[in-house]
Amino acid sequence: MKRLEVIFETILWRSRVLVVLAVVSSLIGSFALFIAGLFEVFLPLMKFFKTLDYEILSKKLVASAIASIDMFLIATFLLIFSLGLYELFVSKIDVAERDPRSSKVLFITNLEDLKTKLGRVVIMVLIVTFFKKALEMSYRTPLDLLYLSLGALGIALALYFTHRD
Numbered sequence: 001m002k003r004l005e006v007i008f009e010t011i012l013w014r015s016r017v018l019v020v021l022a023v024v025s026s027l028i029g030s031f032a033l034f035i036a037g038l039f040e041v042f043l044p045l046m047k048f049f050k051t052l053d054y055e056i057l058s059k060k061l062v063a064s065a066i067a068s069i070d071m072f073l074i075a076t077f078l079l080i081f082s083l084g085l086y087e088l089f090v091s092k093i094d095v096a097e098r099d100p101r102s103s104k105v106l107f108i109t110n111l112e113d114l115k116t117k118l119g120r121v122v123i124m125v126l127i128v129t130f131f132k133k134a135l136e137m138s139y140r141t142p143l144d145l146l147y148l149s150l151g152a153l154g155i156a157l158a159l160y161f162t163h164r165d
Contacts, residue, residue: 019089026082033075040068066132070125077121084114123158130155 044060087093088111130151139145 016089019085023082023086023090026078026085030075030078030082033071033078037068037071037075040064040071062135063132066128066135070128070132073121073125073128077118077125080117080121081114084117088114120162123162127155127158 041061041064044064048057048061083093134148134151137144137148139148
């Protein structure tokens with residue numbers, strides 16, 4: 001019976017390498033979103049330089065800049081997720097630990113660290129999305145401005161509580 005337990009635990013322990021599938025998928029998604037974010041900025045910019053239309057500059061470039069920030073933040077989320085999963089379940093990233101230029105931003109020792117870092121990125125994505133919606137919205141009544149103010153207050157509180165520690 002002891003031998004069966006050892007075999008089962010060995011298989012169980014080695015199955016953690018399946019996390020590599022999530023790591024690779026997240027990295028591919030991250031790279032794709034970084035490229036999409038670049039296109040989100042450059043395509044309207046190229047269109048502006050072709051037409052020199054001020055409407056494109058004032059509206060579409062601002063909207064696409066916000067959308068690209070959103071994509072870059074989600075790409076960063078996926079990158080942090082893949083690095084964190086790899087370090088927690090497969091192996092430490094030795095190159096990063098030896099590199100004096102590496103920051104401790106991605107230093108993850110447990111699932112709580114990973115959750116905290118990812119949670120902060122999610123809050124930033126929500127802030128950018130709120131900002132994008134606030135620019136698109138038309139404010140007709142004082143109640144609309146009150147809702148915008150409450151949303152801004154909620155964002156301020158979220159930032160305060162995430163950076164308190």
